[in-house]
Amino acid sequence: MSICSQYFPEEPKAPVVATQEHPSVKSKVGIASLGKVFDSRGVYFVADYQKSNGNYIADVDGNVYLDVYAQIASIPLGYNNPVLHEVAQSDKMIRAIIDRPALGNFPGKDAEEIISEILKVAPKGQDKVWSALSGADANELAFKATFFWYQAQKRGYNTEFSSEEVSSVMHNQAPGSPELAILSFERAFHGRLFASGSTTCSKPIHKLDMPAFKWPKAQFPSYKYPLDANVEANKKEDARCLAIVEELFKTWSVPIAGVLVEPIQSEGGDNHASAEFFQGLRDITLKHGALLIMDEVQTGVGATGKMWGHEHFNLSPPPDLVTFSKKFQSAGYFFHDPEIVPNFAYRQFNTWCGDPARMILAGAIGQEIVKHDLSSQAARVGAYLFKKLEAVQSKYPEYMRDLRGKDRATFIAWSLKDAAARNKFLVDMKSVGVNIGGCADDSVRLRPTLVFEEKHADILVAAIEKVLSGY
């Protein structure tokens, strides 16, 4: 029996389309009512999580959708997973919820065990972790670690701060508040707080009206598809983009302490780059004494057919920091260099230092992925799905441009001709019972759970064909 069937004996066999409109009557009432106390303008529909099961999400109007969006890529093991249900009822979880520790000062005796579970699925070469609360938080804490490390390299790891640093920092002035930068890429998404927002560059709406650090943006490769027919052109594109990074290191007005990059630019359009490109970044950071931060918030935790997306690239040496969130339901960063632990206590610190309740869940999720080899399953199902989508593409090339994500499990995307066509497609898919999401302005991204199997792929492809055949 497949793992999905084991977890979810009651999983629906197919979507239920109960209403003509999406959102329908009850969802609309719910959205309006919720809107009185909370910004509900982004709500697609009001969900009924009690009735959601496995790969299917139910709404309050009786629709049951096959969910290939999964809470913006963040449900790992399906809705109402029985193993997580058990974890949620455990004594350890209950205590983590009601006796939330200030983890940096008063960890419980199970803290080490909780953290070690997460480390069991750390990327190769990483043996330490620091915990956070969201992807943006994880990235910003990784920036802090990067800046601390960068300055420690200059002044000596154990050197005390100068009196000038200690006084100037209270006025937000150098040298205590140094002028340093994180380099990121056009079309990248790394979060929406102020420093993470300064590295985000996918859509203006994410950051308009927010003051920003004047940090540099390099260009991320824009490949021609299909990849195997465009090898030379794409190689040139890698070289062009790496040269820009190199140039920015040499010319940017303030020193660049770290390079931040997604293994696949997700929110920004599922833009892929080669192992050679990433190794090039690794080499440039080493050459210039900067750190390499891999943002695995969306690509991590099995989604690309390996536990961590960057493991497809065999980077040597491994990245310095790897941030995570979403499918782990818990956030933070992995690292291995002991000097990424700040030289003095209380520098990387805050009241909660993460949430043990969510960390317990992350450990359990990691365990299940390893136990059932769900990364490999995602790779297998993704290969099956990709082939079927190639067939659809050859029938409807207008509506499935630049199909991408081959050999990246179910982390698959394609483009339509423009935003209007893409948005219509997303809405139309609801009318055939599929909840599906977009990325960039014109693209569709698949982000199913790790218990998405061939039978679900068949339903998805049939639904896509049904919609496209009506165009």
Next chain:
Amino acid sequence: MSICSQYFPEEPKAPVVATQEHPSVKSKVGIASLGKVFDSRGVYFVADYQKSNGNYIADVDGNVYLDVYAQIASIPLGYNNPVLHEVAQSDKMIRAIIDRPALGNFPGKDAEEIISEILKVAPKGQDKVWSALSGADANELAFKATFFWYQAQKRGYNTEFSSEEVSSVMHNQAPGSPELAILSFERAFHGRLFASGSTTCSKPIHKLDMPAFKWPKAQFPSYKYPLDANVEANKKEDARCLAIVEELFKTWSVPIAGVLVEPIQSEGGDNHASAEFFQGLRDITLKHGALLIMDEVQTGVGATGKMWGHEHFNLSPPPDLVTFSKKFQSAGYFFHDPEIVPNFAYRQFNTWCGDPARMILAGAIGQEIVKHDLSSQAARVGAYLFKKLEAVQSKYPEYMRDLRGKDRATFIAWSLKDAAARNKFLVDMKSVGVNIGGCADDSVRLRPTLVFEEKHADILVAAIEKVLSGY
């Protein structure tokens, strides 16, 4: 029977001091072992939360401390509170844990109820809430709301962004990324991310080596104690500090969009200011078209004898944004002006938009506080305790300078002559069975739970006397 006895029939009658050193053997082993995977240099002791109960926290060496620090002011209703235990086991909580929604896109049908519970204890005049994940996150989201609002005032609430804004923002340049500031105060603490860090000004260690926004710092009043003997001098101090704020509005190199202030500067030393000072800030922000943000991360949720610390000031009109975290176990901000909801969707947005599991807990905490009027109880117990501490102060004036927090419930602090004396006192208190924290360099702060009663105050005062009598 008192509410504490009702909740905790098994609460210890007194601390247990089982070891000479704190931390002792097992804690030290645990700290070293935890340190291999996590930065454990800030750990006081390894706690045994299973054995912790009510106002008492146990460590792994058999010590049981009366806890007047409460996870850096963030345990609201005592350890292993039975009501929260029930909430943690509820179906609603279990689903919130295992089916974590992307709240802005796919809220569950109970989302409105969960949010409304939190709104039931909103500060007077606030009828909307936006959720976050930590105090720093809450403050930064409040900054975003402030900057969005400020720019909307200039361009018109429903006006589209200009093409220049849309293109410049992708390069982190004005006008899309405008040069705007949040004004905060010297000795303030508002978090340790990059924008919140730029408003924090309590200790250099919180922000050294982090790039910062060049935002202004005004001066927060430094009162002479006891307050009733220094009325005139303190009034002058208010006027002096307000004049600085006014001056910064007129002279700062970039426009100030908001003023951020704690009702009592907590981390920075329990620095108090008068209702008149805060009303002055309110008036200045109105005059200059800026928002007033009250950071209630530490002062909120009953701790000062009212649900919200700023309710002591009767501000008119009420503050524009009130941020919360800690004792609510959930974070976010309250507001009332509909124009603080951004003009377009997806501006104040992120994957999770808070954590329903923690929001359910916040609602339950609020309910219990109202049901048992725990703010009033804190006021009553605080008055009792303050009087006793005044008596201690008259015996040991050297070790209890500037006793402060009268009429602010158990939100009490005092200073010693320097950091060394303060640090020694904190350690010595452990040897008589009390877990107690500091603020600023030279001060002691009391932050017990809301179920701290007269009997606990007696134990605390006796312990303090025991320590001081040995000096």
